[in-house]
Each structure stands twice: as C-alpha cells, then as structure tokens.
Amino acid sequence: MLQLKDKRKGVEGLSRPFKEMLMEDELEDGAQIVYYGRPALCVPYIMVKSYEIRNLPVQQVFVPLLDEAKAKVIKFVPDVGMQVSEETTDVHPQVVVLMGGLTMPDVHISAEVALNHVSKYKPKIVGACYMSELFDAKWPDVIPFDLLVDGIIDPVYVWRKAD
Secondary structure (H helix, E strand, O other): OOOOOOOOOHHHHHHHHHHHHHHHHOOOOOEEEEEEEOOOOOHHHHHHHHHHOOOOOEEEEEEEOOOHHHOEEEEEEOOOEEEEEEEEOOOOOOEEEEEHHHHOOOOOOOHHHHHHHHHOOOOEEEEEEEOOHHHHOOHHHOOOOOEEEEEOOOOOOOOOOOO
16 A cells, blocks of 8 residues: 655656665665666656666666567666667566556556566566556556655646747
C-alpha cells in the first residue's frame, strides 16, 4: 500500500526521490536499473531520471515496452547528457522502473502482465508517471511499488507573441 510521503516541485522533485531511494539501498557496483517504457514518449523522462544517478556505479538500461530482446544501454554523453545507445545488453535488474506510458490504451499492457514480467527478477519496483497515469490505470492496486513518483504538469502555460 502506498502512502504519500512528500510533495516536491520541479525537475529535481521528479528525479531526486529516485536517487535517494537508490542511495538508501546501497546498490552493489554494477547493479542494473531497467526502465520499461513506451518508445519515444517515455524516453525523455527516463533521461531526466537517469541523469540524476549518472554518477552511481550502476548500469542503466531502457527496454521498449516489455521487449527485453531490444534492451539498450543508457550512457552519459559529454556535453549532451544521458542517451539511449545502440549497445544491447541482457536484462537482470536489481531495480525496475515502470513508466506511465505503459498504461496507455494503445499499448495493451496490463498491470498484471507488467508485474508478472518483472517479478521473476525480484527487484525493487519504482513507478514513474505524469498526470497520475499509473493511478488512473489502477496499477498501484496490483503492483507493490517501493516508490512511485507522479509529476503533475498542470497548468501548462503557453506564451506567444502578441498580434
């Protein structure tokens, strides 16, 4: 059962709780963190999270949807930031991050399917979403998240040059 523990703001609020959890867990050097998410849509958000922990001695991996055959290593690129590389890798996560994009109706992945898929690793399970996607899809009712960070982007201000 999840319990609200904190309310933060901005980009740091989205990524710092994740780093804090990993630091508390004292991961082994080389531990693998695997982000499962929707291609394109989730990747920028994963890069923000992965950048926050770029100095930890872990391997970070992006898996499109749940297709581990397409697992790609996330690497730091100087003067750019974190990027999904072409390098593939086997998946053996100590921590998994389930992104909210997995809940979108056209993706066709249920919470039960996602939990069954990642449970074989016995990992810590983190949820990362925006606008309560994981809550709206009722994933916390099924998945025993160790941490869930929900970024609310509301309102969004749009400014344009006046006519």
